[in-house]
Amino acid sequence: MRAAGKTVGKAIPHHVGRHAHPKAKPETPAETAPATGINYLKVLGDEYAVNTAKGINYSSLMDDSRGHK
Template structure:
């Protein structure tokens, strides 16, 4: 009778991937970091399809460590000074909503409505559309 560990190993999946120049491999839409010495070589990834947190890497049939999930981060040079957020602009002292309200009130008093569509002048009225004889 095989042990549970032997049964688990018997049902692991295996995929072959070529290690990129950044020492990463892609598996099922995820990116994993491997040993940089494997760059450019074809490796075998042995994993449980239901648990992609632990992936064994094999090179030429021999164990070559584990693949760890690749974390993306922001690169900054150690000597770079930290970014300082820009200061907000000083207030202009103009109350834009009050100006719009006064303009709207003045236009309403003159009979100008903002929501009314502009009417075309009679000289610019659209001409009737030409249709082919026999069609509607």
């Protein structure tokens, strides 16, 4: 293997060992929260339907500061 035009030795893979201390105890998972019964995707879908029922005014999306009409 070469770096900056000089031989720097043979490339060898890096060994990744243990990621935690051997005496570390595993964390207990938190209790799952109870279900709320709210269907968030339905709420978003309903709101989207109300906001787009009249259609989208694309001309209002243009940036008038650049001189476009």
